[in-house]
Amino acid sequence: MPITTANYNITWEKLPDDFPLPNEPVDNIDQPLLAAALSESLEQGGQLQENVLIATNYGVCATLEGKIVVKAPDWMYVPHIRVSREEIRRSYTPQLQGEIPAIVMEFLSETEGGEYSIKPTYPPGKWFFYEQVLQVSQYAIFEPRAGVLEVYQLNNTGRYDLQQSNDSNHYWVEALKLFLGVWQGSKGNRTGYWLRWWDENGQLLPWGVESVEQERQRVEQERQRAEQERQRAEALAAQLRAAGIEPER
Secondary structure, X not given: OOEEEOOEEEEOOOOOOOOOOOOOOOOOOOHHHHHHHHHHHHHHOOOOOOOOEEEOOOEEEEEEOOEEEEEOOOEEEEOOEOOOHHHHOOEXXXXXXXXXXXXXXXXXXXXXXXXXXOOOOOOOOHHHHHHHHHOOOEEEEEEOOOOEEEXXXXXXXXXXXXXXXXXXOOEEEOOOOEEEEEEEEEEOOEEEEEEEEEOOOOOEOOOHHHHHHHHHXXXXXXXXXXXXXXXXXXXXXXXXXXXXXXXXX
16 A cells, blocks of 8 residues: 655555666675574574564665665564565565564664665665655664664654663663663674673573573583582481491482
8 A cells, every 4th residue: 555755655566576686795794693693592582483574684675656665774673474485585575565674773884884864865765764664663773893782763753763772771672572782792703792682681582502501501500419419418328327327228
């Protein structure tokens, strides 16, 4: 169903199979790692239901005044899609194929990418596209080198307001019922700032390697407790024998 915003007519049409998608290399070498880490912890936390779409550097489409617009956010979360994944293997058209993305993210690099661009004319800027065309509820902009995160929330007038963080500098993401924030440390061969998820109780959602380490530590603690119990039992048995009492087996 067409809508009108900022004097532009917007329709939701499937991207033609022969439409040439941009095939430019990612200009931020951290982007694939940051995006994969975000998705991994959601998977570990059981947040990825069958009809959820999580994508990175993947085309989101709308038709503006009869012209197709495609933007590829560095990471996005769509709560529900209504078509098979085969139908959206090249791109995704909200409204036609499922819900509007609940949150999109852009990771800044040294190359100017227009993440703050409100340019309304074709092709529109990213900010304008997410705010006025898609009307995405939350837009996150992350500068990985400095570890600076900005989260914008769509207000009742259809404009983005800078969202306030909690006391832990985490931002509530309603669609996921999780907090988003910055974490500093190492994963794989990258050390630096990362975006991570925390639950409502402030518990960090682990990556796979962290889950494995947590399980290893749990098993080791259980082994140590069992060993301590064995040693206490042996010490007690020795005391009983010294007193001329044979301990029951």
